[in-house]
Amino acid sequence: MRSHALYPQYFIVPALLLYLGLFILPSLIGFGYGLTNWNAWNQNLRWIGFDNIAEIFSGDPRYLLYIQNTLLFAVVTTVLKVVIGLALALLLSGGLKSSNALRTVFYLPAVLSPLVIGLIFTSIFNPTRGLLTQGLKAIGLSGLTRSWLVDLSTAMPSVMAVEVWRMSGYCMVIFLAGLKVIPQNLFEAADIDGASAVQKFFKITLPFLQPSISINVILNLIWGLKVFDLIFVLTRGGPGYATGVLNTAVFFEYSSGRYGMATALGVVIFVITSIIALLVLRVLNRNTVELA
Amino acid sequence: MKSTRVRGSILEVCVWILSLVVLVPFVLVLVNSLKDRAGANIMSLTLPSIFHWENYAIVVKEGKLVQSFCNSLLIAALSTLVSVFFSAMAAFVLSRRRSRTNKGLYYFFLLGLAAPLNMVTVIRSLQIFHLMNSYLGIILLYGALLMPFSIFLYYGFIASVPREMDESAMMDGCRGFSGFFLIVFPLLQPVTFTVCVINFMNAWNEFMIPLYVLNNSGRWPMTLAIYNFYGRRVSDWNLVFADILITIFPVLVVYIVGQKYLVSGMTAGAVKG
Numbered sequence A: 001m002r003s004h005a006l007y008p009q010y011f012i013v014p015a016l017l018l019y020l021g022l023f024i025l026p027s028l029i030g031f032g033y034g035l036t037n038w039n040a041w042n043q044n045l046r047w048i049g050f051d052n053i054a055e056i057f058s059g060d061p062r063y064l065l066y067i068q069n070t071l072l073f074a075v076v077t078t079v080l081k082v083v084i085g086l087a088l089a090l091l092l093s094g095g096l097k098s099s100n101a102l103r104t105v106f107y108l109p110a111v112l113s114p115l116v117i118g119l120i121f122t123s124i125f126n127p128t129r130g131l132l133t134q135g136l137k138a139i140g141l142s143g144l145t146r147s148w149l150v151d152l153s154t155a156m157p158s159v160m161a162v163e164v165w166r167m168s169g170y171c172m173v174i175f176l177a178g179l180k181v182i183p184q185n186l187f188e189a190a191d192i193d194g195a196s197a198v199q200k201f202f203k204i205t206l207p208f209l210q211p212s213i214s215i216n217v218i219l220n221l222i223w224g225l226k227v228f229d230l231i232f233v234l235t236r237g238g239p240g241y242a243t244g245v246l247n248t249a250v251f252f253e254y255s256s257g258r259y260g261m262a263t264a265l266g267v268v269i270f271v272i273t274s275i276i277a278l279l280v281l282r283v284l285n286r287n288t289v290e291l292a
Numbered sequence B: 001m002k003s004t005r006v007r008g009s010i011l012e013v014c015v016w017i018l019s020l021v022v023l024v025p026f027v028l029v030l031v032n033s034l035k036d037r038a039g040a041n042i043m044s045l046t047l048p049s050i051f052h053w054e055n056y057a058i059v060v061k062e063g064k065l066v067q068s069f070c071n072s073l074l075i076a077a078l079s080t081l082v083s084v085f086f087s088a089m090a091a092f093v094l095s096r097r098r099s100r101t102n103k104g105l106y107y108f109f110l111l112g113l114a115a116p117l118n119m120v121t122v123i124r125s126l127q128i129f130h131l132m133n134s135y136l137g138i139i140l141l142y143g144a145l146l147m148p149f150s151i152f153l154y155y156g157f158i159a160s161v162p163r164e165m166d167e168s169a170m171m172d173g174c175r176g177f178s179g180f181f182l183i184v185f186p187l188l189q190p191v192t193f194t195v196c197v198i199n200f201m202n203a204w205n206e207f208m209i210p211l212y213v214l215n216n217s218g219r220w221p222m223t224l225a226i227y228n229f230y231g232r233r234v235s236d237w238n239l240v241f242a243d244i245l246i247t248i249f250p251v252l253v254v255y256i257v258g259q260k261y262l263v264s265g266m267t268a269g270a271v272k273g
Helices: A002-006 A009-033 A051-059 A061-092 A099-111 A114-124 A131-138 A155-180 A184-192 A197-208 A210-225 A229-234 A246-255 A259-291 B002-032 B037-041 B054-062 B065-096 B100-114 B119-128 B135-159 B163-171 B176-187 B189-205 B208-213 B222-232 B237-266
Strands: none
Touching: A009 A259, A009 B065, A009 B100, A009 B119, A009 B135, A051 A061, A051 A259, A061 A099, A061 A155, A061 A210, A061 A246, A061 A259, A061 B002, A099 A155, A099 B002, A099 B237, A114 A131, A114 A155, A114 A229, A114 B002, A114 B189, A114 B222, A114 B237, A131 B002, A155 A197, A155 A210, A155 A229, A155 B002, A155 B237, A184 A197, A197 A210, A210 A259, A229 A246, A246 A259, A246 B119, A246 B208, A259 B100, A259 B119, B002 B237, B037 B237, B054 B065, B054 B237, B065 B100, B065 B135, B065 B176, B065 B189, B065 B222, B065 B237, B100 B135, B119 B135, B119 B208, B135 B189, B135 B208, B163 B176, B176 B189, B189 B237, B208 B222, B222 B237
16 A cells, blocks of 8 residues: 555656557557558558568568568677777776776777768778778779679679678777676685686686676677668668668668558567567576576 | 875776767867868867857758757656656556466566567558547657657656555545555655656657658657758758767766666666566
């Protein structure tokens, strides 16, 4: 009775209503609208069952390529961001005098809009005048220069590189927080036992960083699967469909008026993200338990 | 002893050289935003021979940036406000009264951390509520999207505030909304700063949602305005770069001032797992 008066249940209502109306409702009706022919030119909404889903998985090979690109982008960028982020965190935690200023610098790209980052790199990747081409020419590697975002073989790696550039600092900050909680006397004890730096890294640092690794992997995979801004501004999914991902496909289906198909693709993103998030969480949690 | 200090200094210099990978693109934007059109199109890192400050005035006028800046400010500030108040209230009760229902609700909110938004049915939902293409619609939509992480941060923080604080105060007769906002909410100040910094930045940086939801260019935020400006003036890199700096300026200020709060929020939960 006392806690009823102190902590009234109706305090939850505004947040819940907003969340239900504009987050949960769209997700739920997606499962319905994804099974219709909903479009811009026909007023009659017609139930077409799994036709959209069938088209995605066996009709037009483009869609499978989008799914493949999305997974590739999410996995490759996540691995690189985590490895580079960890390396940066180890560098910065080594007692540098200006480590706070360095942290501010490395973290900076992560707080800016991916759209703006994409615009900056549109200039840097300019095939004739961009900074990358200029730099390669300056060190005598002009043979390596190419049309980074237009060339089929370099478009996807270039886009991924920008994402890694953008978010490695984020992973670094998470790792720096994780490194702080490692008891220093463990390292002292290891020194007395004559452990090498490599041994200390694998036996002390890495096990203690397990929670930070989990959170970085999970978050970056989820964000990677949802990527839109960066690819939209850098390549619009091109050349051809080489950098097309699910979220750019949703946008182009929507723009061409095929709302039902766009919704079905949204549902595919939802399902893939849920499955991957659950799987990765299970695997990472199992590892943590084994360590404990 | 001396050799370790020398080695430390060398390492320090090396890491600063490494940080150029991050800094050089921003130097590129800064110096070229002050050149003339031909100079900026060479895209070099040299300083401009004449500083063309008027680029900024031109881009503000031609890109209709006053309107867009106000739009971004309005949308980001109000959606931050909505998410802060609603999530603080909800997290307070969810954290203090851990009934089975409330635990379930907490996890239900956390689903939103992972679930992607289905943009086309978001538009359908906004149409149902007559909120499509309006400030109110996009503010409430951001509020809903920012809710899960805000509730997560408040929930964890409230658990660390002793119950006696709110109980003794509220027993004196302050209850309900007034009790919460007069007594409990001020106690949550550190985490409120964190939530404000993170939510403001996310709302300011958002591009995809206004692209779908706001058709009227008079309501466009900075991100849409700059994308549109770039589309029209691809070859005027001096102006595009000036536009970029104006767009990121508020976020830079919030970042420098609120970095402490930002980092504490971003790493919440990362240490505990």
